[in-house]
Amino acid sequence: MFYAPGSDFIVLFIAAGSNRIEPGLPHRAAxxxxxxxxxxxxxxxxxxxxxxxxxxxxxxxxxxxxxxxLLDFDVVWAAAGTPRHVFPIAPGNLQKLxxxxxxxxxx
Numbered sequence: 001m002f003y004a005p006g007s008d009f010i011v012l013f014i015a016a017g018s019n020r021i022e023p024g025l026p027h028r029a030a031x032x033x034x035x036x037x038x039x040x041x042x043x044x045x046x047x048x049x050x051x052x053x054x055x056x057x058x059x060x061x062x063x064x065x066x067x068x069x070l071l072d073f074d075v076v077w078a079a080a081g082t083p084r085h086v087f088p089i090a091p092g093n094l095q096k097l098x099x100x101x102x103x104x105x106x107x
Contacts, residue, residue: 002034015067019106051083066100
């Protein structure tokens with residue numbers, strides 16, 4: 001998760017676990033400078049701890065971007081609110097439920 005300094009929004013990037021977010025691309029997707037969000041901010045805005053941030057059900061809805069490569073899979077496993085819980089979902093459904101915009105932000 002990231003945040004935009006000086007603004008009130010946080011940004012979630014949904015990507016396959018093996019893909020890394022490419023430096024500079026999140027800023028381009030969001031249209032402004034972003035910084036990594038710390039544990040305190042993530043917990044306060046989403047209600048979830050780092051390592052378990054679910055793609056839906058946040059206390060404050062984030063801006064969400066979606067790695068289109070996830071659509072290559074029939075099922076993906078998403079964080080379910082704790083570092084030890086996940087749930088299966090079709091990637092198209094995940095994108096729709098999370099209201100994510102498709103964007104290329106991974107290496």
